[in-house]
């Protein structure tokens with residue numbers, strides 16, 4: 589089964605591809621011949637994910653999915669959350685976003701945070717939402733060079749290192765995105781099963 593993945597983020601494509609099971613394939617927007625940046629104007633991850641998948645379904649008519657991810661920090665009342673991509677200055681700049689977050693967290697002892705991913709799947713024209721969460725905490729400084737986004741300042745629960753210190757194979761075992769994807773795949777497998785009786 590092939591699904592269009594409504595993203596231009598090469599890191600997200602890599603992560604999702606590495607976690608896919610045999611029998612499932614994704615193609616990126618570029619590979620689907622779409623050269624379009626889809627806006628994320630809404631106040632929730634769910635609404636942004638829905639906007640992206642619906643836009644791609646309208647353009648291609650193909651089964652597709654999108655995802656939107658946010659980093660929710662308890663001490664900051666859940667910020668940056670849905671605004672994670674443009675936290676610092678309106679443009680998606682990883683280094684500036686991290687610098688702003690570490691600055692806001694200076695001197696704060698409660699560093700609990702989580703990544704939350706919402707996937708919107710459109711299959712046969714009908715939408716289904718899936719969610720994946722990874723609990724963890726924010727470091728005092730950047731550590732590691734792998735991954736992308738906020739990976740250098742996030743240590744997932746039960747791990748002794750940041751996502752940016754892990755090879756992709758390690759991150760994918762516990763990542764929010766993989767957890768949402770696993771639910772999506774389980775759902776697809778059930779849908780594909782012939783009805784009993």
Ligand code: IMP
Nearest residue numbers: 655656657658659672673736737738739
């Ligand atoms: P979006 O889902 O592309 O809107 O991502 C929101 C923000 O969270 C962006 O700044 C991303 O770089 C960041 N982000 C999304 N997923 C991850 C991840 O797995 N690790 C670290 N940062 C992420």
